[in-house]
Amino acid sequence: MPETILHHYSLSTFSEKVRVALGLKGLAWRSVDIPAAPPRPLLAPLTGGYRRVPVLQVGADIYCDTNLILPTLERLFPPPQAPSFYPSGSEGIARGLSFAWDRAMWIPTIGVLAHFIGDNFPPEFVKDRKEGYLGIDISKSAMAPELPMHLQQLHAQNAWLKTALADGRRFLFGDAPSALDLTCYQTLCLLRKNCPPEVDALAGLVPLLPWYDRVTALGHGKPEAMTEQAAFDAACEAQPVAPTHLQADGDPDGLRAGTSVTITPDDNARVPVSGTLVAASDSEIVIHSRDSRAGDLHIHFPRLGFAVVAA
Ligand SMILES: N[C@@H](CCC(=O)N[C@@H](CS)C(=O)NCC(=O)O)C(=O)O
Structure with a gap:
């Protein structure tokens, strides 16, 4: 599996939730220290414009929002291989x-x-x-x-x-x-x-x-610094993974795979992210997006706290 990359900055307390989650699971991870405010020219193309922090990257799969990042780490590093979050x-x-x-x-x-x-x-x-x-x-x-x-x-x-x-x-x-x-x-x-x-x-x-x-005392696991450029290059070199934990027709409201959608936080930083629906469930949605430099990406969001609209 590609490396687990976290884009974050030290003052970011939502990032602290994930840093401690990585500590709880005892994981080795790559730490990309980003500025505390935009511009973030090597991160924004990966997230399709979603601006909040932290962002988890595994190759060309991008996970936005801690409400999805923790369940994703649980899925990728399940017990008994690593302690459970649940x-x-x-x-x-x-x-x-x-x-x-x-x-x-x-x-x-x-x-x-x-x-x-x-x-x-x-x-x-x-x-x-x-x-x-x-x-x-x-x-x-x-x-x-x-x-x-x-x-x-x-x-x-x-x-x-x-x-x-x-x-x-x-x-x-x-x-x-x-x-x-x-x-x-x-x-x-x-x-x-x-x-x-x-x-x-x-x-x-x-x-x-x-x-x-x-x-x-749970700590932060084993972070190893990575540059923003190296993380961007890792996305360019990887292909997004076809999701096997979600179904193409899994959207509870009937949106089908292949539909153009926008996904927008419903509380703050309401920047719509555009893409093509790949798969969904009632707790996660993943869209395909193609960036001119980063190539094909799958961007994943939780359903809680986001509005999904057919474009
Ligand atoms: N619901 C989001 C909230 C994330 C959030 O608001 N993070 C703060 C930093 S702690 C943020 O993005 N601040 C603006 C920024 O860094 O651009 C999550 O759980 O990840």
């Missing part, structure tokens, strides 16, 4: 609650981050996040009026996490870590890695710290 039959709950947690926590977490370090955000970063990603101004002054509400939202979400861990269990589903632990960890990690220590008390994180440390 112990004790937790896959459905872990996937559903991960989606809900990310959606509920992202803006409040950025609000608290901005409260502590927003004055250090470069103006061009704030402009990019407003115009090309979130649609809101994330500077400290613009986020400040919302801070009390953002803290309420963090406290209310953290409350169920504390309740779930209150019996002293090591992880949310028991002794083994799951995808849901990694999801909940990632937003807290954005705050703890970038804010002064008082964030723990302000955001109500103190009772969660033993669990947080256990997730941190």
